[in-house]
Amino acid sequence: MPSASSPALRRIRTLARCVRAMCLLGMGTLLALPLLFWTQPDWVEQTARQSWNIGEHAMQLDGAARLAGFAAGLAPLGLALAALWQIWRLFGCYARAEVFSARASRHLLRLAQAVIALAPALPLGHTLAVLALTWRNPPGQRLLVFGLSSQHYLALLLGLVLLAMALVMREAQRMAQENAEFV
Numbered sequence: 616m617p618s619a620s621s622p623a624l625r626r627i628r629t630l631a632r633c634v635r636a637m638c639l640l641g642m643g644t645l646l647a648l649p650l651l652f653w654t655q656p657d658w659v660e661q662t663a664r665q666s667w668n669i670g671e672h673a674m675q676l677d678g679a680a681r682l683a684g685f686a687a688g689l690a691p692l693g694l695a696l697a698a699l700w701q702i703w704r705l706f707g708c709y710a711r712a713e714v715f716s717a718r719a720s721r722h723l724l725r726l727a728q729a730v731i732a733l734a735p736a737l738p739l740g741h742t743l744a745v746l747a748l749t750w751r752n753p754p755g756q757r758l759l760v761f762g763l764s765s766q767h768y769l770a771l772l773l774g775l776v777l778l779a780m781a782l783v784m785r786e787a788q789r790m791a792q793e794n795a796e797f798v
Contacts, residue, residue: 687743
C-alpha cells in the first residue's frame with residue numbers, strides 16, 4: 616500500500632470523494648424521480664405509450680393504478696439504492712486507504728449481488744408497471760409486456776464482473792494471510 620502522503624493515495628481519496636458525492640446525488644434522484652413521475656398522469660401516459668410499448672391501448676391513469684405502478688418499481692428502486700449504498704461504503708473504505716481490506720471486498724461482493732439482482736428486477740418491474748396501468752381494462756385489453764434490453768444484459772454482465780473481482784480479492788486476502796502466517 617502506498618504511503619499516506621503518496622500521489623496515488625491522494626488520487627484514490629479524491630476519486631473516492633467524487634464517487635461518494637455522485638452516490639448521494641444518485642440516491643436523491645432515485646428517491647425523488649419515481650415519486651415525481653408517478654404523480655404526473657400525463658408524464659406516465661407519454662412514457663407508457665412511447666417507451667413501454669403500450670401504444671394506443673387503453674390504460675388507467677387514476678391514483679390507484681399509478682400507485683400500483685409505483686409499487687411495481689419498488690424492488691428495482693430498492694436494489695438500485697442498495698447498490699449505491701454499497702458503492703458509498705466501498706469508496707469510504709478506499710478513502711481511508713482500506714483498498715484491499717476484508718471490509719472493502721465485502722462491500723464489493725454486496726454491490727455485485729445487488730447489480731446481479733437488478734438485472735432481472737428491472738424488466739420485471741417494467742412488466743408489473745404496464746400490468747398495473749392496464750389491469751382494470753376489460754378482458755382482452757389488458758397488457759402483459761415483457762422486454763429484455765441490452766441494459767439488462769449489461770447489468771447482469773457488470774454484476775458478474777464485480778462478483779469475480781470480489782472473489783479474487785477474497786482469495787488474494789486469504790493468500791496474503793496464509794503467507795503472513797509463514798513468516
